[in-house]
Amino acid sequence: MNIANLNLNLLTALDALLRERSVTNAAAKLGLSQPALSASLARLRRHFNDPLLVRVGNAYELTPFAEQLRERTGSAMAGVERVFSVAPTFDPATSDRAFSILVADYSLSVIGTGVSQIVAGRAPGVRVEFHPHTPQLIERAEEVLREADAMILPRGFASGLPHLDLFTDTWVCLVDVDHPTIGETATLADLASNPWVVSYRSSSAFTPPMRQMENLGVDVHVQIVVESFLAIPQFVVGTDRIALVQERLVPMLQRGHSLRTVPCPFDVIPLVEALWWHPSQQLEPGHAWLRSIILEAAQDVDHVRSSVPT
Structure with missing residues (x-):
């Protein structure tokens, strides 16, 4: 043809x-x-x-x-x-371009406000569309990124694509405040004997700590699967279930719910959240600007976090 x-x-x-x-x-x-x-x-x-x-x-x-x-x-x-x-130059102050980003509600809750404020102040005509990603989309990341401008997900879920590290986080166990068997600490036996709430479970969308538990011989009994981190609390509160959640998200997850966290009983691989894009976008001026403001929003979050008195 x-x-x-x-x-x-x-x-x-x-x-x-x-x-x-x-x-x-x-x-x-x-x-x-x-x-x-x-x-x-x-x-x-x-x-x-x-x-x-x-x-x-x-x-x-x-x-x-x-x-x-x-x-x-x-x-x-x-x-x-x-x-x-696409244009040979990009002026955010006058552009009316639309960008699309695939992102989990966790990452959006961390950097969404920062990105929103930067766009409002510097690029009032630009539209940024945030869409949820799914295990199916993650498995086809390179193909999907031919259409979407970027995807935010942790290291280890995609490979062979340009990416930019945004921020790090720690995984912790989330349980009901009155969990019947787990106190201030949890054991590997606790992880194996209680049911779980997990997010984004598939052959590729599988958090590294869950893989670590499998390698340690922990047979996790998955009772609930959700594709939203913010939905996890309603499936944990008032039950004996356990969930792995990001430490940054804990204050938000605890609002209105009687929940507490306990450390994982093994050395958890840190979460490194990254921005991924297709190689064809590497030198495109508008995309370079998009990457820069997302990184700025992520760095501002860490700055604010480190400035909060403890």
């Missing part, structure tokens, strides 16, 4: 048709007449040798082939938008 023979407007039409599942609605979204978009649909049908949209009752549905195209089309549109949004 010779891409030079393709009309980029057909990609825009295809994306709108697959999203709206209606010629009328897609035409309105694109500011085109219905006959004009119908002509584009006819060309797309000939190109793919598939009807793409079929009438079912009073509505249109996507064909199985069109369903497969939908995700690829969205990715292609995002790629095109990124290409045409």
Whole structure:
């Protein structure tokens, strides 16, 4: 296939048709007449040798082939938008660019306020979109980062990509204040005999301390899995469950919940939270600015933390 023979407007039409599942609605979204978009649909049908949209009752549905195209089309549109949004220089004060960052609620709670204030003060026209990442997205980090501008996750979850260390943290065990068997300290036997709440559990999204416990022979009984660190307290309070949480997050997790922490009964690998991006973004001025403000927000958090009297 010779891409030079393709009309980029057909990609825009295809994306709108697959999203709206209606010629009328897609035409309105694109500011085109219905006959004009119908002509584009006819060309797309000939190109793919598939009807793409079929009438079912009073509505249109996507064909199985069109369903497969939908995700690829969205990715292609995002790629095109990124290409045409790039400029040889970047002025945050006048830019209206949108950046997308994949991040867990933990990291967002740590640096979100700082990033927000920097953008508000220096780049009022810039939009930063924070989206949650999932184990499935983490497993496809390099592919996903062709569309998203950056991803924030700890070292050890991705490799072969440029990254920037943001801040460090320590893992601690979170339990109910009246836990029936765990006192001021916990043993490996305690970790094995009590049920657990874990977050982001998959073949790759698996916290290093959990791997350490496995290597120490601790057979963890996972009772609850959530993809949100901030949701953990409601599944720990009033139960005999244990959860591994980041020390920075503890004050927030304890608000409104009778919870306490105990140290892990082994030398826990420190958590190093990092910013990851695709190599193609390395020299792009706007992306370099984005990286700089995220790092600044992370450094400010550590500065404030060290300044708080104990």
